[in-house]
Amino acid sequence: xxxxxxxxxxxxxxKSFLCVGLDTDIDKIPAxxxxxxxxxxxxxxxxxDATRDLCVAYKPNAAFYEKHxxxxxxxxxxxxxxxxxxxxxxxxxxxxxxxxTSEMYAKAxxxxxxxxxxxxxxxxxxxxxxxSVMSYLAYPDKWVIILALTSSIGSKDFQYLHTGEGYLYxxxxxxxxxxxxxDRIMYVVGATKSLEFVDIRxxxxxxxxxxxxxxxxxxxxxEVCRYGMNKDCGLIVNASRSIIYASNGEDFAxxxxxxxxxxxxxxxxxxxxxxxx
Amino acid sequence: xxxxxxxxxxxxxxKSFLCVGLDTDIDKIPAxxxxxxxxxxxxxxxxxDATRDLCVAYKPNAAFYEKHxxxxxxxxxxxxxxxxxxxxxxxxxxxxxxxxTSEMYAKAxxxxxxxxxxxxxxxxxxxxxxxSVMSYLAYPDKWVIILALTSSIGSKDFQYLHTGEGYLYxxxxxxxxxxxxxDRIMYVVGATKSLEFVDIRxxxxxxxxxxxxxxxxxxxxxEVCRYGMNKDCGLIVNASRSIIYASNGEDFAxxxxxxxxxxxxxxxxxxxxxxxx
Numbered sequence: 001x002x003x004x005x006x007x008x009x010x011x012x013x014x015k016s017f018l019c020v021g022l023d024t025d026i027d028k029i030p031a032x033x034x035x036x037x038x039x040x041x042x043x044x045x046x047x048x049d050a051t052r053d054l055c056v057a058y059k060p061n062a063a064f065y066e067k068h069x070x071x072x073x074x075x076x077x078x079x080x081x082x083x084x085x086x087x088x089x090x091x092x093x094x095x096x097x098x099x100x101t102s103e104m105y106a107k108a109x110x111x112x113x114x115x116x117x118x119x120x121x122x123x124x125x126x127x128x129x130x131x132s133v134m135s136y137l138a139y140p141d142k143w144v145i146i147l148a149l150t151s152s153i154g155s156k157d158f159q160y161l162h163t164g165e166g167y168l169y170x171x172x173x174x175x176x177x178x179x180x181x182x183d184r185i186m187y188v189v190g191a192t193k194s195l196e197f198v199d200i201r202x203x204x205x206x207x208x209x210x211x212x213x214x215x216x217x218x219x220x221x222x223e224v225c226r227y228g229m230n231k232d233c234g235l236i237v238n239a240s241r242s243i244i245y246a247s248n249g250e251d252f253a254x255x256x257x258x259x260x261x262x263x264x265x266x267x268x269x270x271x272x273x274x275x276x277x
Numbered sequence: 278x279x280x281x282x283x284x285x286x287x288x289x290x291x292k293s294f295l296c297v298g299l300d301t302d303i304d305k306i307p308a309x310x311x312x313x314x315x316x317x318x319x320x321x322x323x324x325x326d327a328t329r330d331l332c333v334a335y336k337p338n339a340a341f342y343e344k345h346x347x348x349x350x351x352x353x354x355x356x357x358x359x360x361x362x363x364x365x366x367x368x369x370x371x372x373x374x375x376x377x378t379s380e381m382y383a384k385a386x387x388x389x390x391x392x393x394x395x396x397x398x399x400x401x402x403x404x405x406x407x408x409s410v411m412s413y414l415a416y417p418d419k420w421v422i423i424l425a426l427t428s429s430i431g432s433k434d435f436q437y438l439h440t441g442e443g444y445l446y447x448x449x450x451x452x453x454x455x456x457x458x459x460d461r462i463m464y465v466v467g468a469t470k471s472l473e474f475v476d477i478r479x480x481x482x483x484x485x486x487x488x489x490x491x492x493x494x495x496x497x498x499x500e501v502c503r504y505g506m507n508k509d510c511g512l513i514v515n516a517s518r519s520i521i522y523a524s525n526g527e528d529f530a531x532x533x534x535x536x537x538x539x540x541x542x543x544x545x546x547x548x549x550x551x552x553x554x
Contacts, residue, residue, distance in 0.1 A: 001485065063378045063382045065375060066382065066392065067391055067392060069354065069394065070347055070350055072344065072392070074347060077346065094374050096371060096430075097371050098429045099429065101338060101341075105343065105344075108340065108346070114344055115346035115349070116346040116347065125373055125404045127373075127426065127435060128427050128429060128432065129429070130430065131429045131431035132431060150326055150404075152376065152406070153407065154375075154407040154408035155406055157406030158403060161441065162441055168435070168445065171438055245456070
């Protein structure tokens with residue numbers, strides 16, 4: 001559990017708004033880890049140990065674990081339990097469904113007694129509307145992170161459709177703003193969309209935005225900050241592959257730390273520039 | 278694996294286009310099942326045995342299994358392996374994500390060697406566009422079932438937004454029609470939307486539509502058929518709670534069969550009325 005105030009405090013203390021994406025792929029982790037009973041967890045554990053003072057959030061991508069069936073879920077559960085309490089834990093699951101089904105997903109990801117996992121937040125696809133979100137919001141102190149504008153090529157298919165409420169992604173933000181405030185909802189906005197941050201900040205000035213797409217996907221941290229940062233920072237920028245696969249030798253954790261440190265130092269510059277710290 | 282032709286043949290043979298939704302909730306199944314090592318699978322097994330000649334599809338709702346963590350996933354895997362080959366197996370998972378992530382979800386639900394599960398089809402949320410769908414379509418003979426118009430209250434939030442391509446749900450169908458044909462893609466259309474079927478049939482005359490919301494959610498089978506049926510039937514109508522929870526005593530499987538039979542008989546009337554059989 002990490003509140004908005006605690007998150008802001010963490011950002012100021014660590015001079016970082018980095019989220020490390022745990023998109024852990026068995027085919028990409030160092031070969032020597034395969035001697036361990038749970039190589040994926042072993043990898044994550046060492047990545048976490050090496051980066052926890054440099055980042056404010058971790059985001060396992062559910063798909064990478066589900067791929068391996070029961071074994072993968074065990075790795076995800078072990079990882080969720082190992083995540084440090086001072087970091088926001090995000091399960092990148094993109095579940096969105098009817099109310100009674102979303103209740104079940106909420107138990108899956110928020111209720112340790114039910115599933116073995118308790119993340120602080122979950123990413124949700126908004127297509128099915130309020131139903132998709134309300135069941136998660138019923139958990140006090142948990143966050144819902146709603147897809148608004150994503151960074152992939154497919155984002156053009158629907159997210160930029162003109163609606164009576166602006167582009168679809170703007171309509172999503174405006175509507176979701178009526179469901180809860182900036183202390184319970186965040187939005188996903190891809191890093192490759194720098195100029196759109198300007199319009200998004202008009203309708204979501206205070207919200208935290210979870211920003212994937214810096215690093216391997218080509219987004220610029222400086223541009224994201226120029227257009228997206230607010231007085232509390234208001235950004236959590238995710239990097240996955242560029243950090244966790246910085247090396248695939250025995251030094252992978254140190255290499256990940258070096259890469260995370262580089263990002264943290266850039267973030268410190270941006271936080272100072274904007275007067276957040 | 279079940280092709281479009283095989284599905285149509287099954288419908289004609291069984292005189293049914295029923296999908297039994299396996300939204301199996303531990304709190305709602307008969308108490309005596311709790312003596313079994315895997316009560317959820319035991320319940321599903323008996324429901325399947327009792328209904329397999331009356332339906333053409335089964336649809337486990339992933340959330341109900343994920344809720345229970347590793348145990349739940351084991352129940353889902355066991356259920357997936359027990360599903361009869363002559364029925365379309367649908368995992369109702371509503372996953373939609375970037376290309377490389379959707380690839381992982383495809384392995385989770387389509388690739389038995391990877392995850393232990395191989396469903397014929399998956400429901401997908403379209404918000405992220407083509408990326409969400411292409412990785413699933415890469416599996417020949419598998420189906421993608423795209424959310425178009427859902428039956429919940431939240432469907433009003435975005436699906437009815439006016440876009441340059443009609444309502445958002447129409448824009449989704451038109452765009453998805455360019456990704457693959459009626460032999461690979463189906464659309465979810467809620468049963469409470471009878472009149473909208475008319476417009477949907479104008480842009481998707483040949484597609485199968487997966488129709489939840491008959492039964493517990495109040496949709497009318499007759500209306501769905503009047504407006505939605507095409508010459509090949511073109512409908513798979515799902516019922517979950519009304520069938521699987523028809524009784525919560527020791528006779529639950531017989532009660533489920535009786536309820537499924539009632540629906541099948543109504544479906545036979547509709548198929549005859551429309552000249553499909």
